[in-house]
Amino acid sequence: MISQNDIYHARILIVDDQPVNVELLQYLLQSSGYQAVSATTDPRVVAGWHAAQRYDLIILDLQMPDMSGFDVMAALKPLEADAWLPVLVVTAQPDHKIRALEMGARDFLSKPFDPLEVLTRIRNLLEVRLLHREVKRYNAGLEQTVRERTAELQRFRSAMDATADAIFLLDAASAELVDVNEGACRMLAYRRDELLGQSASRLGLGSPVALRALTGQLAIDGAPSMLQELELMRSDLVAVPVELGWQLMQRPEQPDVLLGVARDISERRLAAEQLDRMAHYDSLTGLPNRTLFFRTLENAVLLAPEQDQCIVVMFIALDRFKSVNDTLGSLHGDELLRQFANRLMQCVRLRDTVGRMGGDEFALILSAPREQLDPVQTVHDVRAALRRPFELEGHRAELSASIGIAMYPDDATDAQALVQFADIAMERARQSGRDGFRFYTAGMNAQVAARLDLEVALRRALEQEQLLLYYQPKVQLDTGALAGAEALLRWQRPDYGLVYPAEFVSVLEDTGLIVRVGAWIIDAACRQIGLWLRNGVGPVRVAVNVASRQFVECDLAQIVQTALQRHGVPPELLELELTETALMSNSERTIGVLAQLKAMGLKVAIDDFGTGYSSLAYLQRFPIDKLKIDIAFVRDITTNPNDAAIARAIINMAHSLKLRVIAEGVETDDQLDYLRHSDCDEIQGFLFSQPLTAADMATLVSSGRGLVAAIAADERAAEPDSPQQPLTT
The missing domain is CATH 3.20.20.450 (EAL domain)
Structure with a gap:
């Protein structure tokens, strides 16, 4: 709203070649309370003054010898970008009034002056002018706000699209997608319009019921949700493992938005799987290592009573492997171990377990009902596999093995003891001349205990x-x-x-x-x-x-x-x-x-x-x-x-x-x-x-x-x- 104070402090310029008219109008305005009244009898300075002062109202006489009021208005027009001239013309000729209005004047005063009419028209024009200026200022503010919001949205969009993470914006009430970023399109192999046409549940983000429940929980907690691992579905139906977090965006007088950020964890999951494999499988032969072998044996021991099974553990050590490794080099030694591991796998059934215990030592787990187990036959198979020469890039190597055998439940009922006893029996086979096998006996353990005591x-x-x-x-x-x-x-x-x-x-x-x-x-x-x-x-x-x-x-x-x-x-x-x-x-x-x-x-x-x-x-x-x-x-x-x-x-x-x-x-x-x-x-x-x-x-x-x-x-x-x-x- 325009206040009385705003009107009385409006800047007014009186332009007339007759000093008496100028003084009359100046007196009338100042006596009525107007504080910023200026006057000139030279119309040529008006355009320059207005450019500097930006007057709210110019009272302009049209009949002046050196420069007419029409010429003055023509000079003022370029200064008003919106073509709104704050001009009140003064004339006694009716045809000049129409012409003046056509050139942009806002209103006119007729001579001789009627003081009441003068003050009324001046006040009306000032209100319109000040209101116009206020509207203009307000519109400029709106435009600035729009520009800022547009830039902000553009930055937000650029930030959304720049991140490798996938961002999903869902209407909190309906759980429907309202926007996604380029990262989501790349991750799930959709165009943006295709992706927005999918349902959240189809993509794997969650069912509408679950998402609305999540919205309610986030509204109560007021904090982002805990990260969860799940799998999103690509357009080619390939699952993508992601780490997903949700946040509720609440804005005054606008619908709540559920914002989800998903990070592809395929590489992390692959690295974890590789670490797990490295922790449980031998890198050279691909066989289960000692850790996984023991875990497998422990599980077999737990299940054996329920399934009425007997378990055979064989500990196998290659004879003279160190000599071959030292003579031909470690690369050929590694190749020999790989070849032996492959041969060993062919000596057992699919349900049996072959593991590498370290160095040139391997172990087997055979489990079956007692009447179906034939450990001696397996020993013969292993020895037969070793008798075939190993071809090592132009070198031939022939090896034998010393094998120790322990049985569940005959010799022990826990995994640690079974492996230990099979190892003891293997050492006894090695001491007896190599290329042989021994079943564990209780006397062997006493000898090992005596040796440990001696050490x-x-x-x-x-x-x-x-x-x-x-x-x-x-x-x-x-x-x-x-x-x-x-x-x-x-x-x-x-x-x-x-x-x-x-x-x-x-x-x-x-x-x-x-x-x-x-x-x-x-x-x-x-x-x-x-x-x-x-x-x-x-x-x-x-x-x-x-x-x-x-x-x-x-x-x-x-x-x-x-x-x-x-x-x-x-x-x-x-x-x-x-x-x-x-x-x-x-x-x-x-x-x-x-x-x-x-x-x-x-x-x-x-x-x-x-x-x-x-x-x-x-x-x-x-x-x-x-x-x-x-x-x-x-x-x-x-x-x-x-x-x-x-x-x-x-x-x-x-x-x-x-x-x-x-x-x-x-x-x-x-x-x-x-x-x-x-x-x-x-x-x-x-x-x-x-x-x-x-x-x-x-x-x-x-x-x-x-x-x-x-x-x-x-x-x-x-x-x-x-x-x-x-x-x-």
């Missing part, structure tokens, strides 16, 4: 210093003098007494403790050599045995050097003995380590020579000082011509290579005589001395006792040129 006790033995060294003297055959000693490991086990290595060395090797124990033996031997040097016994050369794993799993040269320095022992007093197998297990690394040891001044001997590779080639490659003839050849050296010939050949070969020879296990005078006449350099064995404690060894050294060497020149001359021949049997 725990050995770890404790190392920590509690229960290990000790005995020393078996070695003597020179040419002089009979003491040549040194071999350090032999013993275990003073509480409640058991003194335990010999034959009873526990295999456990040390299987568990890897042999590396720690081997380092302890080297240090303990050096400590004792140092004590003998310092307490007057004198220098004693001591040989210690080194396991193959010490060359691979530790810095053997550093361990030896540290022990020598710690106890102040000259390197020439420490001798290392290693087997042929230890030499060849990692020959290049072994050569490097032996070269370091030789550079320190140590002597190296091959223990149990003749039982392994016994190759001249490796004797030339490795930096070796001595050979030890294995006791197996010494034992029957005087009764078995073959053993005698082998011993003599070893001695001759070693001497030709500038190596010394030691015979171990010498127990009789006849053995001694034969070895002496065969020019063996040293012996050790019960004939001279059993293994001694460090104290007894010190006493022996201090006594100066040696082997009685009846090697007089005349006696030697009386002997035949050739060594004494062994007795024939």
Whole structure:
């Protein structure tokens, strides 16, 4: 509404070439309360003033000499974009009134003036002008609002279409689609118009009843709904897994809208499935892994009583797989495992389970009524499958398997025990010569328990210093003098007494403790050599045995050097003995380590020579000082011509290579005589001395006792040129 104050403060311009008319009108208006009244007698300035002041009313005389009122109106028209001239013309000529109205004037005043008519027309025109201006301002505001809303809607639409998520707008009352974004069209493979023609239930968003119930719940809660996973239906009837959330949009005087945002979770679900598969299936063979195998077995055990079924668990380990893998490489080894897995699958029924337990170990679950189970036949099938050579890119590999069998409910009634017992039986089959199978028996478990107890006790033995060294003297055959000693490991086990290595060395090797124990033996031997040097016994050369794993799993040269320095022992007093197998297990690394040891001044001997590779080639490659003839050849050296010939050949070969020879296990005078006449350099064995404690060894050294060497020149001359021949049997 236009107020009285608005009218009295309206800007008014009086234009007349007669000053008296100007003064009259100006006085009339100002005396009536108008506050913003301006006047001019020069019509030429009107257009410029109006452009600057934007007058609400111009009282314009039409008859002026320099510029008529018609010309003034023509100049004002360009300034009013809507062609609404705020002009009230003053004239005494009737024909000018019509012309003025045609040119845009709003009204006219006739001369002479009637004050009441003047004020009335001015007020009416001001109300119209101010109202027009207000309407114009209001319309401009509406247009601005429309533009802003349009831009906002465009931004909303752009945002909706830009997101990869699908957005669905539903009428909350009818649960019908009212709008969707481009993401929804892409996700469900529809055009927008096609998608809007579908029902929410057809797309999988929910039934009308469920959606209206959701609307009511959202109105109460006032917060978005919890995300839910469901599947939407594409136009090609392919289901799309999505994560969907709803929100209720409530606006004054407008229908409520249910807004749903759906995110495609196909990749996430696929990743979850892949993770689940990785967690339960072996990546190399595609078979169930240990986790899934146990779960399957547990389920089978639960169902077995109801279905009156028997369960057979087979544990299968490939024999010699490590040798094939090391020789041909891991890629060929992996291919072999894949091929074996495929063959194994062909040996069982579809309802049976094949799993890979890790490495070269596999397992089977066979379940059926007892009378229908034939585990031995399955074993034969597996062994037959292995007998066919494996083709590995130009290489052929032939393997066998050791198989252990445990049965439910005969052997155990839980999955863990069944697998454990089958594993125990497999180990027994492997120990019995490989390529065989064993059924589990209770006695096997007792043996395994004893072995585990032995392993725990050995770890404790190392920590509690229960290990000790005995020393078996070695003597020179040419002089009979003491040549040194071999350090032999013993275990003073509480409640058991003194335990010999034959009873526990295999456990040390299987568990890897042999590396720690081997380092302890080297240090303990050096400590004792140092004590003998310092307490007057004198220098004693001591040989210690080194396991193959010490060359691979530790810095053997550093361990030896540290022990020598710690106890102040000259390197020439420490001798290392290693087997042929230890030499060849990692020959290049072994050569490097032996070269370091030789550079320190140590002597190296091959223990149990003749039982392994016994190759001249490796004797030339490795930096070796001595050979030890294995006791197996010494034992029957005087009764078995073959053993005698082998011993003599070893001695001759070693001497030709500038190596010394030691015979171990010498127990009789006849053995001694034969070895002496065969020019063996040293012996050790019960004939001279059993293994001694460090104290007894010190006493022996201090006594100066040696082997009685009846090697007089005349006696030697009386002997035949050739060594004494062994007795024939």
